[in-house]
Amino acid sequence: MIPRRWLLAGLSTLSRAALAQPAWQPERPIRLVVPFPAGGPTDLVARPLAQRLSDVLGQPVVVDNRGGAGGNLGAEQVVRAAPDGHTLLLSNVGVLAVNQSLYRSLPFDPERDFTPIALVAGAPVALVVNAAVPVRTVVEFVAWTQVQAAPVPYGTAGPGTPGHLAGEVFRTLTGAKLQHLPYRGSAPALQDLVAGHVPAMFDPVQSPLGQIAAGRLRALAVSAPVRSPALPATPTMREAGVANHEMVAWWAVVGPAGLPRPVIARLADEIRRISDNASWRDGLAQLGISPLFMSSGELATFRRAETTKWGAAVRASGATAE
Incomplete structure (x- = not known):
């Protein structure tokens, strides 16, 4: 029979060896x-x-x-x-x-x-509009969509993205007359928003931040429990009058x-x-x-x-x- 002290010493050696094994290292890019x-x-x-x-x-x-x-x-x-x-x-x-x-x-x-x-x-999803759109609050935006002849298109990064779902939930909660306009990513949607080809967009806040700072876009609300530190003057959806719209x-x-x-x-x-x-x-x-x-x-x-x-x-x- 193997002495107990030898067995314990062997297990201890194995444990130290396992701990000493190098971490995984990638072999190529x-x-x-x-x-x-x-x-x-x-x-x-x-x-x-x-x-x-x-x-x-x-x-x-x-x-x-x-x-x-x-x-x-x-x-x-x-x-x-x-x-x-x-x-x-x-x-x-x-x-x-x-x-x-x-x-x-x-x-x-x-x-x-x-x-x-x-x-x-x-990051929270933000509702942003082109600076030429004549609204400054969510309430004004909803009312503006309701008097347009056709549903107002809102751009997103594509089907299934947080912006798409945030837009659809917003439409359901507010009755805004909106129509989803999917793009192949945030960048082309943002380009069209800045150019005025589409009036509104739902997207995570970091995407339009630079254009908001430049005054080309206006943020109406963020879908978060608290305001975004990057947009401290922009209300949350709840503060803007839309409850139950938290899409992070x-x-x-x-x-x-x-x-x-x-x-x-x-x-x-x-x-x-x-x-x-x-x-x-x-x-x-x-x-x-x-x-x-x-x-x-x-x-x-x-x-x-x-x-x-x-x-x-x-x-x-x-x-x-x-």
Whole structure:
């Protein structure tokens, strides 16, 4: 029989060896897929995150914009990638919690086909109008839409995005005479809004912030429990007279199904460190974005709760997408 002290010594040695194992290290550049065109609100989170991850992982983290179908096309590419940590998805609430209720069919299952890694950030959706639109409050905007000859188009980053659903819920709650006008991303929608080709837009607050500051756009309200630090003079929807309209967009990093635990642990740990960094937090705050770190397990629970919440909003609004 093996002496007990030898057995305990052996187990202790094994434990120390396990703890001493090096963390997962990428072997080549990492592709961080953003399922929307360049220049939109997701890019404002993705690009600084990619740079900081590049610095700590020792390999380039390259943002790859793959827009289309409300984010579904880019997400499908990640689903089909090898689960080795070299292809990741930074996506918003639309792909991960809204689209399965909004679309009649999806080429993937958001829960089964992705490995949650970490929640990164969140921001409220803002209702903004071109500065030439003759309204300054939400009440005035609703009244203005109701006297137009045809429904007023509002731009969004595409079907299934937070802006789309926020717009449909707003229309249902207020009776505003609106019609959804989807674009292939926030950037082209914002361009048309600034040019006056579309009078209004719903989008996460960081996307139109620069044009608001320049006076080309006017923010009427944000869909959050409290005012955005980036737009302190802009009321919340509740303050503007629209109760039950809290639509906070969020962004998370996920990978293909079957991602190994060491990969998840390393990536989540690095994102947590980034989230704790004061310069990262200050940089996001200037854009109206809040760091919202959650670990893999926490993100999985959060995503399921958000799917229930946003799914109820989809059904209540009657919004659908092909």
